[in-house]
Amino acid sequence: MPPDIQTGSDREALTLAYGRELFARIGHARPVPFSGSWWDERLMRWTMGDEAVKVQLFRFIDALPQLPSPQDVNRHLREYFSEAGPHLPGWLRRLLPYIPDNGWAGQLLAKTARRNAERLAQRFIAGSNLAEALQTLARLRSRSLAFTIDLLGEATITEAEAERYQGEYLQLLDGLSREVNRWPAIDLIDRSAAAPLPRVNVSVKLSSLYSQFDPIDPENTSRVVRERLRPILRAAQRVHAFVNVDMEQYAYKDLTIRIFREILLEDEFRAWPDVGIAIQAYLRDCLPDLRNLAGWVEERGTPVWVRLVKGAYWDYESVIAAQQDWPVPVFLHKWETDANFEKAVDFLLERQAQLRPAIGSHNIRSLAYTMASARLRDLPPSSYEIQMLYGMAEPIKEALVALGQRVRVYTPYGQLLPGMAYLVRRLLENTANESFLRASFVERVSEEQLLMNPLQRAAAASRRPQMPNGSAPARGFRNEPLTDFSRAEARQEMLAALAQVRDRFGLVYPLVIGSTPITAETTVPSVNPSHIQQVVGRWSSATVEQAQQAVAAARSAFPGWRDTEPRQRAGYLFRAAEVMRRRRFELAAWEVHECGKQWREADADVAESIDYCNYYGQEMLRLAQGQRRDVPGEENAYFYEPRGVTVVIAPWNFPLAILCGMTTAALVTGNTVIMKPAEQSAVIGAKLMEIFQEVALPPGVANYLPGIGEAIGPTLINHPDVAMIAFTGSKGVGLLINREAADTRPGQDHVKRVLAEMGGKNAIIIDKDADLDEAVHGVTASAFGYQGQKCSACSRAIVLEGLYDTFLARLAEATRSLRIAPAEDPGSSIGPLIDAEARQRVLDYVAIGKEEGRLVYAADVAALAQEGYYVGPHIFADAAPTARIAQEEIFGPVLVVLRARDLTEALDIANGTPYALTGGLYSRSPENIARVKREFRVGNLYINRKITGALVDRQPFGGFKLSGIGSKAGGPDYLLQFLVPRTITENTLRRGFAPVADGEEHAAH
């Protein structure tokens, strides 16, 4: 019975009445998810008291299923709680050192920990197989609760997994309907106001149906997902079941809605009403999306259901937006989400004939509002439904059923391993500060407050946005945000730029010496490595004489540029950054066509170039302040001065960023520059020169000198007027330059300075407790991103015994699932190598690998062989750490997977090459993480993430040993290398009288 109240049309009063009614029915019941066990409740109360303890406990639970032995369990228990240190109660801190590793006590402890975690998981997970799930569903039904069932297992990183997921849904629909459709009818849950409702109801995550689900490539993703979804929808139609599409992270939202709409407009599904989609009220897009859906339903002519929820990824969305410096898609205040939820409820109830409302919440205020709004519209309870999660807010479910309300329970089932991720999400949700359940049943906040209109709460709430840990600190320099290709406008701009650049293929690019563009008689074609028939542009190849002219031009421009105010020099860089920002998509498009970079890779390279301009500009302003150490009667100034003519020799793999980074560092410090781009990326080099011309750098300050390295390189390096060489490229050339530059030639009055960023043989260590999904994903991204042609790329995965075989098998499958396609195809994961020579070199190493190890996976690129320089990814196993494929830089998509007995051996292997550039570790052991931080000696070490993609300022980049000479690019010491420090001391004492130094008072004696 609904509350018997005379409230007229006062929705707020009716909401309060419904709310009070629900509270009254719940009485003293305590629907905390941890009820039922005194221990669980204690544990949760304790963790809720301290964020640090909570984080450690949940991390431990997350790692638990993958810990094979009692020793492992106990070690992690000790390590995690030791990390919480001062946050633990004294008694527990004292106990920690005595946690036994093994023996009967150790075994018992590990077993208890595991059993408790499983018990906790069982509160939220309906079983590990279909039979167990069916028992749970029968129990729900006996309480007049409907269900929607969800198969756990979220990170689909291989096509085999996607197909398995699809198969399991097909079985699920079959198995469930055979059983459930035999159960006696219950009108409350088997009928809506409009029609009988399917009893079998499944919830599907679309990203689980395709391992390469990616909003950057909506066409292909939609095509593959629809192919896999179609049989599921057909099976559902056949057995009279309902299918709901869950909503995942924001980046997937538009694509999820698009696929939902596209498939439901197909003839066979167009008239089918038993489908729905989740929409998240915490998103600012929520109402516009609902409006669009309503419009689309008009077109379709058949209603769909909308499950309105607040959203499960609030922390994630806020952290990602802060990390990427993207607009935050979610509301920042809880009251805003709640208020938006109520608006969306009204919207749905208003259009319930098209968008059937399924309201997903455990919040009594949100539910009461829904019920009041429906009643004010004279909608019977059967015209909408309320949905809640399995294991949460049980008394509220009971109270709603008693009020004649249809309640559907979202019931996940599946294996413990994916189950743990789900469990941790539920634990986080229930223990979050903003959680309604926590406030009402743990913290006993008053009913009035809990039922308060969110808009009223707004007035009381602090104005300060609540950001989770990790929000970006306010600082001077900000990294240029990467483009968010989940946005349709960004994709359109990129497509347009690719087409425009294609229209400009074949132009001829001159050298620039002084301010004079010079087109050589012979020009060299620059070929698109994805389509070798396409000539992107032709560049003028400099002669030895032109190299000498360029040095002379740079030399004569030097004094004026040296004496230009640092602020003015920095200004040129800031303006260049602006031009790059304006031409961002165009520059990225040139990279796609000339260097075979995929969209995101190309975009990141342009963003990094902008960063270099801004960062080095600001760094120069800092350094220009110099240092004063004045004392009475003596002035001491420490300041910097540039070195002179600088030759910049850049590679093609970061065709704009590295050339731009080295050049702008030299320029802003007052040096004049000769830019020699790689032969394979000379058109992009010409674009950089265009930018320098656009910002009107004085003549001769930057000279553009593309040419054949062997022809003009020696002239530039050996020239007595060259003061400095900044090089990035192979170890062989780097060491050669270093040797040559060390010689002092006739007429040379200085020792040359060489900066050389050279190669790497980078390794990622995979600990046996690593998160497998993340490790496999991180290794494939690091090893095969841009076809492994990055100096930071991973070429060795060192896996600890215990996880080795599982990891290798999953890695091979994940790699098989990557799409090999031309770089301009937005869904391309693997594109071409840069040129024929690179292709041959990589194929030679593949042949060596076959001698030295076991080829586990090799992609077939036959279909593209004639089109471009394609070599698919190769994975080798069982090679010795000293094998050539495990020691030499290959610079291609070749990965060797090495086995290590323990972490000591893994570190020996990892450190056992002449290089020290990047490295990584996937581990969930705090002690192992700490040890690897100490002992894995590389320039850039990454823990639990991919090892490529360093950002200026945040992760200054560069290595040591034979990986490089010099300090890190994009870091605070980089510019110093382009400068010489000077000190000037002036005695200001004249006949016992000295001027007053700044900030100094005259002491009157």
Ligand SMILES: Cc1cc2nc3c(=O)[nH]c(=O)nc-3n(C[C@H](O)[C@H](O)[C@H](O)COP(=O)(O)OP(=O)(O)OC[C@H]3O[C@@H](n4cnc5c(N)ncnc54)[C@H](O)[C@@H]3O)c2cc1C
């Ligand atoms: C049946 C069902 C299915 C679901 N399916 C999905 C799904 O497909 N996709 C999905 O993303 N979610 C889904 N959820 C929602 C999600 O998992 C949470 O259960 C839900 O958001 C909790 O909201 P509440 O109203 O119960 O609790 P409340 O405690 O009232 O609200 C908590 C929610 O408020 C939001 N929030 C928290 N802090 C802030 C803040 N500072 N500023 C703004 N907003 C904040 C968050 O969304 C948080 O989850 C589903 C929920 C149910 C019940």
